[in-house]
Amino acid sequence: ALVHNLSHGGRLPVFKAYASGRVTGAGLQPQPDDAVPRFDYEDHVRALVEKRIWPESTRRISELRLTIRYESASFFSRRLGRGKLHLDIVDYPGEWLLDLTLLSRDYATWSGEALAFARAEGHDAVAAPWLARLATVDPGAPEDETLARELAALFTEYLGACRRSDRVATQPPGRFLMPGDLDGSPALTFAPLPVEGTPPAGSLAAMMARRYESYKSAVVRPFFRDHFARLDRQIVLVDVLDALDAGATALADLEGALADVLSAFRIGGTGWFSSLVTRRIDRILFAATKADHLHHGDHDRLEAILARLVAGAVGRAKFAGARVEVLALGSVRATREGTVSRRGEALPSIIGTPLPGETVEGRAF
Structure with missing residues (x-):
């Protein structure tokens, strides 16, 4: 647009x-x-x-x-x-932003966070098949390629189920849902395990940790080095409406993901001297998309919701010298505004065409 x-x-x-x-x-x-x-x-x-x-x-x-x-x-x-x-x-895919947070986490830390997220209320139902299989696994057992592939597949199914239920992807690794030419490679054949510290050599946990580090080295760091580290402006498109529609759990997940993403940015003012040393992101826009799905009178409310979701992270970014703004926008205008009468009162509304295959009030389009 x-x-x-x-x-x-x-x-x-x-x-x-x-x-x-x-x-x-x-x-x-x-x-x-x-x-x-x-x-x-x-x-x-x-x-x-x-x-x-x-x-x-x-x-x-x-x-x-x-x-x-x-x-x-x-x-x-x-x-x-x-x-x-x-x-x-x-x-680039928004899921790749989530991967940047892995650069500051070792395998044990990431595993602990991923398992805590999966066991939390609101996620435990979709995580049940993976967690049930994981309960039978000994992380200290000898490494096993067949078991590693099974656990990676169950973990990937769980990530996909999270995205379908919450309608937003908030958990790394992002490439598990869009592997591309890495599909089936060892760098994408790992999953979280309940471990603390450095796993013993030759164990299943050690194999998973090694592949986790390979994922960071082969996938995440090149993206950060070759593309992300060169940026000085960043626009983050956020589908707030889908998260709202999915419920409180999805909103909380989105808030946590946005905070993690912003913490991974290389943020700071870009004076003439600092720009000679390294690029830093000095302006960030968080944009709530699909603004045309709301009447213009509600756009300020959409912006306020997004501002609330990123409030804590924005404060830290501004302290570092970056300028951060929140805006409601739409790449195209797919609706028009009108009014509907309810109980004798004229209410503002939007008028649009449902997507092919969508069903509204029993009518299929």
């Missing part, structure tokens, strides 16, 4: 430089990283406009460069001619 509006003259009243006419044009340019797939912008737009098909959720990292031509607000800079700003947009 951002690329389309900037390159096709859309309405962007909040973007002051654009609204004032200082942005004179924008267009796509070849991206700087040849080894990163290009974001398939044209096909996504074509599917949305011609077939009315919503793009699938992000499954891999991709990149797009948008070059913006502008006139400076400074009189002296304008005398030098128009400027160019290269906006490099990196898109």
